[in-house]
Amino acid sequence: MTYRMKQRALNRGVALALAAIAYTSGDGLLQLVAPAKAAEPPAAAQAAQPAAESLTLEYHNPVWDGYLADPQVLKTGGEYYAYGTGPAHEGRHFPVLRSKDFVHWEFVGNALETPVEPKMEAFWAPEVAERDGRYYLYYAGDYKLRVAVADHPAGPYRDAGKLLFPDEPFSIDAHPFHDPQTGAWWLFFAKDFLDQRVGTALAVAPLGDDMISIAGPAQTVLRAHADWQIYQRNREMYGRTFDAWHTVEGPFVVLHDGRYYCFYSGGNWQTPGYGVGFATADKAAGPYADTANLEGPTVLKSIPGKLIGPGHNSVVLGPDGRTHFIVYHSWNDDRTKRQMCLDPLQWTSDGPRAFQPSRGTKRIALPLRDAAQ
DSSP: OOHHHHHHHHHHHHHHHHHHSOEEOTTSOEEOOOOOOOOOOHHHHHHOOOOOOOEEEEEEESSSSSOOEEEEEEEETTEEEEEEEOOOBTTEEEEEEEESSSSOOEEEEEEEEOOSSSOOOOEEEEEEEEETTEEEEEEEETTEEEEEEESSTTOOBEEOSOOSOTTOSOEEEEEEEEOTTTOOEEEEEEEEEOSSSOEEEEEEEEBOTTSSSBOSOOEEEEOOOSGGGEEEEEEEETTEEEEEEEEEEEEEEEEETTEEEEEEEESOTTSTTOEEEEEEESSTTOOOBOOSOSSSOSSBOOBTTTBSSOEEEEEEEOTTSSOEEEEEEEEOTTSSOEEEEEEEEEEETTEEEESSOOSEEEEEEESOOOTTO
């Protein structure tokens, strides 16, 4: 073999070796990349199944040190945006985080411009939907649902000037859902029920084509059905004292393997008893049934020394495009801040489960296999 031929062989070997090893990008995200394969004959290429890209995420829960409760993550324009309940900033409400890699999150300001009218004091639980290049932020202002509109995911969002459910004395935790099977838009939310297991529970109504109006009557999605969902005993509400006030809130719907999963949070958000359960249905609007969370929340709950009061979640696909992540808040050790955390969601024969949820440094190999595989 000539010197030139030897040099070419050596260069090829080095290139293949470099392609096969893991590398760390400049921002600290560790990625594992499989080496490129040589071209296969046409027949073999047709029979071969493409291998899934492997990726390892290293990140830290909480992903941001500030106060951000009730978190929702939206992927748009190749970036991730997170929205949540938090302190006002420069005349706006709802902190917004942005990430290019799902690991490093930066605060980019608050989303909602303070409406001039009506004057409101409480701003809760935003969630954003994108449609035809516009962004719609649904939120509770003084415990009644409203919507604001923007041309950019980070805002500024301007209130549309209307109540979504003017006849409801209490409506919070809006979740806009686009049904991939029918193309319909729905708005899930939480409202109060004063019969049976009294308290806050879930309902849904069709969204109008303009995304800022309701196109039909609301129907019940899920009522409280277990003692772990008790918010407070002997609670005074609506001029009465109820022996037990229940809370089922924070709906978020995911279509998985032909079934609709409605995630929800139950109990008192201020306590370690708060957690995430789920109900299932064959259609987006239900009827939903929950038989898996009768004794307690099965998706996510407090873990001594690891998590306090986790809940009010959203779900988003991770950077591998295959693994769902549950995005939720949990309390810091001093219980002075609810902060955004994220962990993979594993689909099991018993339903979805947060995979090894905790605070602290995380290292996750993707894609994460379902437990049934």
